[in-house]
Amino acid sequence: MTLKTISSRDNPLYKELKHLATSSQARRKAGRTLLDGVHLCEAYLQQVGMPPLCIVSETALLNSEVTVILQECGNSETQSIVLPDALFHALSQVEHGIDILFVIDTPEQMEPQRLVQSAVLLDKVQDPGNFGSIVRSAAAAGIKQVFCSPGTTFAWSPKVLRAGMGAHFLIEIFENVDLEALIKRADIPVIATSSYAKKRIYDLDLTQPVAWLFGHEGQGVAEHLLALSTHQATIPHLGAIESLNVAASSAVCFFEQVRQQTSK
Template identity: 75%
Template sequence: MPIKPISSRDNSLYKELKLLAASSQARRKEGRTLLDGVHLCESYLLQVGKPLLCIVGETAMRNDEVATILRRCDDLSAQTILLPDHLFNALSQVENGIDILFLIETPQLAQPPCLSRSAVLLDRVQDPGNFGSIVRSAAAAGIEQVFCSAGTTFAWSPKVMRAGMGAHFLLAIYEHVDLADLLERTDIPVVATSSHAQQRIYDLDLTQPVAWLFGHEGQGVADGLLECATHRVTIPHLGAIESLNVAASAAVCFFEQVRQRMTHYPP
């Protein structure tokens, strides 16, 4: 499929892309978002397939990695548009990156009736970097589902996806979930971290599926949800720091479960 050049900022398609790039509300309303950079585009092609649209800047056309992506898009009959660098830069939030974007649809998934395998539940986690780091660690630990309460940052924002480094495409992510209702319909243990808990994460049996519950960066898990937890655990540390960042806490928890399961069920 031939590459279509766009040179005017008044082009209707360019205006649509610029709105999506700038507005989380527009991304939510349209059910579409932008993937920024070579790594995310490569991951999408590998894990999902054909994007709605490929957008590339003029200078990036000389990049070998971009050329490979463009050939794959052509094989998939995905439309590609070419922008002058100054128009592309108005769409991208990455400084000194390689100028390639994908326009994709954000998945709209039917929520499962209950939890039967290890999952992550996020209660009002608001920092995009934290969210992206959590889903990246979850995917690396073999967890496949993430459930987000209202008030949690938009899972498919460009900043979250850059922090996730392609993990989104390995996970089923559900947004605007009533976590209390979901927890009432699950039989697997629910584990929440708390700096005030007495039980250590390392003393808990994690060889079976669990629902990991993490909360707001400053306020933690809401009290009503915390009461639903089967276990409240702490992560012991030696330094004079009150608690860990939520993304760091999640990584410790996920990989303690990996360690226990690999010890209990050696490959």
């Protein structure tokens, strides 16, 4: 196992890593992103394979979990780099974590022509925590596709990846999708959540594949997309709260679908 040590902030590779860590534009341009922490790195190894680059801090070399990952990377073409703790922590957004990062290539997915299997459609969902939680719940519910409109937060940002807890590697994510055109091509019902709808999600037949449409945290689903949906449905609640957080709403919807599909 060969480890390269970088000790200077002026090192060209370190400067590149700093851009990836701090700039969404740099991540999009490079087609790469950072996985931060042992859990995400282990999930990537298990579900995808070896990363192009593994970075650890000097302190993390003493950690047994990091040692195992480094050994796996050492048996492949992955480049492994050690940084002084101070340089590493300038790249990581995780406090009090185990100091390991993977640099990975962000997948380029070919958008399918039609909606034929259960999916999630996100209209300008902007909070990284919400996005990651939705992807995590979708993957747990067996949903394999997520389609994101322009204006939705970048699916592969470090914050979204941490909230997704490895779910990104189990699901196809399509960005900058024309949701209006996609809905018009759907071969399955499209269900939009709305706090103003009369129909409850519990009144719908969810034993078949459906596409769930969720909107911006404050404005909800755009009116022109609501008009195209097959059903508009609400999640009933008893407390004096106007609406649920979009990530919580999505989880309720996905697992009502799971309940109906498994109840027989």
